[in-house]
Amino acid sequence: MKRVIALAMVAAVMAAACGAAAPSGGGAPATAVKLTSGKLVMGVINDQSGVYADLSGKNAVEAVKMAVEDFKAKYGDNALGGQIEVITADHQNKPDVASSKAQEFYERNNASVIFDVPTSSAALAIAKVAGDQKRLYINITAATTDLTGASCNKYTFHYAYDTYMLAAGTGKWVTENLGKQWYIIYPNYAFGQDMEKSFRSAVTKFGGNVIQSDGSPFPNQTGDFSQLLLKAGQLKPQVLGAMQAGGDLVNVVKQYNEFKLKDQGIKLAIGLLFDTDITAIGQDNMAGVVYTTPWVWSMDDQAKSFADKFLKRTGIRPTFAHAANYSAAWQYMEAIRRAGTDDADAVVKQLEGYKFNDFFIRNGQIRAEDHWVMHDALLAQVKPSSEAKEKFDYSKVLGTIPADTASRPLADANCKK
Amino acid sequence: MDLGYLSVQLFNGLVNGAFYALLSLGLAIIFGVLGVVNFAHGAVYMLGAFAAYLLLQQVGIGFWPALLLAPLGVALLGVIVERLLLRRVYGLDPLYGFLLTYGLTLFIQDAMRLRFGIQGQPYPTPTELSASVSLGVVGYPVYRLFVIAFSIAMCAAVWFLIERTRLGMVVRAATERGELTRALGIDVDRWVTAVFAFGIALAALAGVLAAPMRNVAPLMGSELIILTFAVVVIGGMGSIVGAVAAGFLIGALASLGAVWSPALENVIVFALMAVVLLVRPAGLFGAREAT
Numbered sequence: 001m002k003r004v005i006a007l008a009m010v011a012a013v014m015a016a017a018c019g020a021a022a023p024s025g026g027g028a029p030a031t032a033v034k035l036t037s038g039k040l041v042m043g044v045i046n047d048q049s050g051v052y053a054d055l056s057g058k059n060a061v062e063a064v065k066m067a068v069e070d071f072k073a074k075y076g077d078n079a080l081g082g083q084i085e086v087i088t089a090d091h092q093n094k095p096d097v098a099s100s101k102a103q104e105f106y107e108r109n110n111a112s113v114i115f116d117v118p119t120s121s122a123a124l125a126i127a128k129v130a131g132d133q134k135r136l137y138i139n140i141t142a143a144t145t146d147l148t149g150a151s152c153n154k155y156t157f158h159y160a161y162d163t164y165m166l167a168a169g170t171g172k173w174v175t176e177n178l179g180k181q182w183y184i185i186y187p188n189y190a191f192g193q194d195m196e197k198s199f200r201s202a203v204t205k206f207g208g209n210v211i212q213s214d215g216s217p218f219p220n221q222t223g224d225f226s227q228l229l230l231k232a233g234q235l236k237p238q239v240l241g242a243m244q245a246g247g248d249l250v251n252v253v254k255q256y257n258e259f260k261l262k263d264q265g266i267k268l269a270i271g272l273l274f275d276t277d278i279t280a281i282g283q284d285n286m287a288g289v290v291y292t293t294p295w296v297w298s299m300d301d302q303a304k305s306f307a308d309k310f311l312k313r314t315g316i317r318p319t320f321a322h323a324a325n326y327s328a329a330w331q332y333m334e335a336i337r338r339a340g341t342d343d344a345d346a347v348v349k350q351l352e353g354y355k356f357n358d359f360f361i362r363n364g365q366i367r368a369e370d371h372w373v374m375h376d377a378l379l380a381q382v383k384p385s386s387e388a389k390e391k392f393d394y395s396k397v398l399g400t401i402p403a404d405t406a407s408r409p410l411a412d413a414n415c416k417k
Numbered sequence: 418m419d420l421g422y423l424s425v426q427l428f429n430g431l432v433n434g435a436f437y438a439l440l441s442l443g444l445a446i447i448f449g450v451l452g453v454v455n456f457a458h459g460a461v462y463m464l465g466a467f468a469a470y471l472l473l474q475q476v477g478i479g480f481w482p483a484l485l486l487a488p489l490g491v492a493l494l495g496v497i498v499e500r501l502l503l504r505r506v507y508g509l510d511p512l513y514g515f516l517l518t519y520g521l522t523l524f525i526q527d528a529m530r531l532r533f534g535i536q537g538q539p540y541p542t543p544t545e546l547s548a549s550v551s552l553g554v555v556g557y558p559v560y561r562l563f564v565i566a567f568s569i570a571m572c573a574a575v576w577f578l579i580e581r582t583r584l585g586m587v588v589r590a591a592t593e594r595g596e597l598t599r600a601l602g603i604d605v606d607r608w609v610t611a612v613f614a615f616g617i618a619l620a621a622l623a624g625v626l627a628a629p630m631r632n633v634a635p636l637m638g639s640e641l642i643i644l645t646f647a648v649v650v651i652g653g654m655g656s657i658v659g660a661v662a663a664g665f666l667i668g669a670l671a672s673l674g675a676v677w678s679p680a681l682e683n684v685i686v687f688a689l690m691a692v693v694l695l696v697r698p699a700g701l702f703g704a705r706e707a708t
Binding site: 049050051052053054055057188214215216217219220221222223224226227228230233234246247250251254255258259260263264276277279280281282285 | 425429549555557560633634644680
């Protein structure tokens with residue numbers, strides 16, 4: 001008897017370790033799946049050479065491949081009734097390249113789904129192709145709320161995070177705790193403009209005031225933001241809201257420190273922060289910054305066990321984009337299992353309204369009306385390197401932003417799909 | 418807009434101008450003597466910044482020695498590249514030089530990307546210069562003032578070298594009348610490697626200066642170099658004074674333009690280039706040097 005219990009415990013531990021992504025809401029009977037073309041092709045389109053290559057890029061492709069391997073380990077090689085193939089392309093952050101690659105994936109490679117796609121303008125281009133081709137697109141790394149708003153369609157889903165979530169967390173916390181007078185600077189393209197809008201309304205909602213906002217050229221060829229920082233020094237807001245991403249953000253923060261705006265009482269609020277940005281700026285230069293993120297790899301054991309596997313495979317700790325790619329691929333395959341087919345309409349039906357939890361998504365629900373994947377977000381703070389347990393241990397979690405608060409109200413989405 | 422604010426903004430422009438000046442100075446010298454438009458100049462600027470970063474990370478050598486060591490190391494690399502590769506394209510159609518240096522850029526950038534990733538590495542401001550001084554309206558980082566002063570001094574030193582020394586005379590002669598200089602029995606080729614290495618070292622120096630204030634990332638030079646080419650065209654291809662003057666001028670103008678609209682910062686450079694090409698195709702200083 002003891003032996004049996006011990007065995008059962010070992011099995012449970014192993015299941016917890018391998019199947020970190022196992023959904024709580026799963027458990028649909030394993031009816032035989034029939035794939036429309038005999039095999040399942042999943043595409044990952046993202047930036048593999050430019051500014052966003054580190055935060056998603058090739059390692060996001062690895063994450064999707066890991067999900068496939070773990071899925072097979074859990075349900076058997078024939079879990080979906082055929083081969084599962086992962087294909088990938090570099091969209092170079094260009095909407096036209098993204099669009100033609102997506103076309104090629106759906107038509108020639110017969111891909112049933114496309115994941116990831118950083119750069120909001122490229123993501124919007126692919127959403128359009130997905131709608132036309134009636135195939136699935138699960139966006140992960142692009143942040144624009146337009147994907148579930150004006151540009152939504154039946155086949156596009158938005159996973160992980162969007163500008164509303166970031167503003168709901170950071171905009172609220174900073175306005176309530178650091179200062180009410182904001183000066184916002186943002187990169188002047190789809191993502192930045194959407195960030196500006198979301199933050200402006202969040203700041204106003206929580207009793208703050210945006211004195212002024214300025215767009216910076218994108219791409220910024222000189223890497224120089226001193227003009228805007230100098231203006232901040234003149235306007236003397238309580239908070240400087242920086243909506244830049246990736247390399248631009250690194251330059252803003254470096255020069256914010258250089259101009260010593262903090263000593264003048266101008267606090268820095270950051271719209272979107274990836275672990276890779278913290279690496280580039282230096283952990284101690286960022287210590288104390290509070291930001292919103294869908295996920296932190298060290299947040300709990302479930303997240304950590306994925307991060308350990310990821311580290312072993314790629315040599316780095318996962319960003320939330322990497323984790324979200326794994327999670328989205330897993331949930332997509334689960335949906336196929338439930339549907340018994342990869343037919344797009346049948347899978348969409350399975351996804352809509354679906355409630356689930358995994359190592360990445362907590363209290364998740366896929367909103368049927370606009371395909372936004374509602375889930376809890378986190379308010380996190382960068383800690384000094386003296387508190388770090390290892391090289392990539394950058395942040396601690398301050399609190400949870402419940403899914404309802406982190407999601408744009410449906411009434412504002414204005415999605416007509 | 419009050420005057421104090423504008424004048425501080427002018428300093429920002431001069432900082433950008435300092436980078437343009439150092440980069441375009443190197444470009445101009447290399448183009449003058451070798452007849453090669455060095456497309457790899459931006460990559461070299463990036464290598465300079467990374468050399469400083471590596472010196473600090475791996476060996477613990479700080480900013481001040483790096484200011485000398487990084488350009489030296491990169492110049493050494495330049496010697497190898499000139500001897501092995503660049504040498505073969507002299508006298509051929511300029512397109513070959515183009516292709517070679519552009520290919521080198523891709524090669525260098527991707528190699529760095531493979532090793533360091535795309536996102537960049539941190540580099541601290543040297544502690545001696547990390548304070549800020551009041552410029553009336555606003556505190557201004559001492560480091561930025563240092564960058565302006567240092568690059569002006571550097572450009573002056575280069576000017577002295579070129580105007581007052583024998584090497585400079587050869588460079589000047591070769592820049593302005595290459596064929597004639599050779600015909601007079603001066604062995605221009607003897608100086609070619611040194612000139613290339615020197616031009617490269619200037620770019621690397623700019624990279625070291627940039628490291629504390631810019632993201633040290635593999636693509637940091639690829640965007641800046643486009644603007645630098647515009648500066649060289651405005652100053653006049655191959656004109657040494659033109660390169661420096663246009664560098665500072667454009668840095669200042671672009672920054673002042675950005676006061677009215679941030680988007681103007683990039684536009685103003687190319688608008689100016691278009692005007693100069695229309696009115697003075699040889700560049701602001703090009704014609705004077707050539708006649």
